């Protein structure tokens with residue numbers, strides 16, 4: 001089947017249709033996990049998969065699997081997937097092109113009456129972004145036994161709504177066990193979310209691994225008091241403790257800037273967060289990223305060490321509430337080779353690349369051979385409604401994915 005190609009126009013139609021569901025304010029998407037918009041997208045996705053002849057199952061954390069049988073159907077499946085949820089002000093392509101590339105591959109195989117030896121499964125992972133329920137990638141993490149299912153179901157959003165309740169509300173509280181079954185391999189196509197491929201006009205990045213990421217939520221405990229009469233030396237303002245840590249994290253990022261290290265504070269919440277009163281509670285989220293895992297560990301140790309000083313200066317308590325780490329994984333050499341060979345056979349220009357963002361593929365790589373393909377996005381802009389990808393720059397990656405998947409499923 002060396003001549004087999006996906007239908008680029010049909011693929012792009014699905015991307016554009018998805019781009020109508022959960023519109024943002026500036027031409028992008030606001031399709032947070034387990035909202036009505038997410039439900040509408042999921043319903044459409046399930047319809048598309050069913051029409052493509054797949055059997056759809058949903059697991060307890062809402063991951064959707066569309067299965068296409070193989071000729072040796074008892075063999076473990078080859079998985080293709082990504083996510084359909086978006087950031088608060090997200091684009092139409094992040095995650096979405098990966099899921100819909102998988103759908104287009106299933107459609108193309110049907111159209112050309114190609115039966116693979118191993119079954120194929122297309123998966124949409126729940127709440128990849130972590131924009132509504134943090135941390136990110138909880139559902140692929142649960143699938144890979146990184147997170148406990150009940151812990152995921154008990155996560156709360158900023159309004160106190162519970163993950164499990166919201167899943168039920170939109171009708172995606174599936175009954176299937178989460179993970180715990182054999183997976184032959186996992187392939188994920190994703191926009192790069194960085195500027196390299198766009199700048200070099202190379203349509204395919206072969207992701208060899210990721211930047212090491214270490215992240216945490218830190219709870220800060222202080223005491224409410226009147227903002228007027230309370231003397232400075234009696235104050236225990238949790239917001240100040242969190243803010244001091246925010247500055248310390250940012251300083252660590254600058255310290256490692258020369259080697260492209262990054263340290264980020266994306267979020268602080270404080271309570272009661274009102275004028276006239278000191279905060280008794282705050283929570284701060286932070287992470288570090290570096291291509292070298294040992295350096296990421298060093299950055300992380302420096303931030304941990306800074307916590308004691310912040311606590312002392314603000315006269316509050318700082319406690320790590322939860323911690324996560326990913327990205328040190330290296331993807332599977334045999335899956336990477338399949339992608340490289342497919343790109344060469346199809347004459348698609350390609351280069352090796354490291355991912356600086358988090359992806360479901362990291363967690364899945366802990367339980368199955370995994371590889372990723374990056375496709376370009378304009379100026380590397382992502383997590384922004386201005387995110388943009390071109391059909392003609394994306395379709396070559398989908399064809400590479402198709403042939404890598406076929407190579408794996410038929411071996």
Ligand SMILES: [Zn+2]
Nearest residue numbers: 094095128190
């Ligand atoms: Zn994504």
